[in-house]
Amino acid sequence: MIRGLEQALAFAEGRAKKGTYVVHIPPEIDVKAIRGRLGMTQQQFAVSFGFSVNTVRHWEQGRRVPEGPKRAYLMVIAREPKAVQKALSIA
Numbered sequence: 098m099i100r101g102l103e104q105a106l107a108f109a110e111g112r113a114k115k116g117t118y119v120v121h122i123p124p125e126i127d128v129k130a131i132r133g134r135l136g137m138t139q140q141q142f143a144v145s146f147g148f149s150v151n152t153v154r155h156w157e158q159g160r161r162v163p164e165g166p167k168r169a170y171l172m173v174i175a176r177e178p179k180a181v182q183k184a185l186s187i188a
Contacts, residue, residue, distance in 0.1 A: 100115055121166055121173060122169050123168075123172075125162070126163055126168050126171050126172065126175075128153060128156040128157055128163065128171060129157040130174060131157075131175045132153070132157075134175075135178055139153045139157070145182060145185075146170075146174055146182075146185070154156065161188060169176060
């Protein structure tokens with residue numbers, strides 16, 4: 098258990114060697130829940146993070162699912178929304 102915690106800490110601090118960890122992106126992601134936690138409308142969410150409103154709507158209605166990089170991007174938004182917004186802002 099201690100070894101696992103040490104590895105997690107090394108990963109979090111950017112000291113982990115490549116190949117010693119695996120990135121986990123879940124097969125499903127609840128876009129509506131992420132948006133809800135942020136207190137945003139579909140329009141606000143789309144504009145804030147670079148999606149079309151139709152795409153957000155389709156994800157939330159189950160007509161489509163976010164794939165690959167979009168799913169990873171949504172995970173980052175879910176965990177660090179302010180950092181994403183800051184990175185995307187025009188300074």
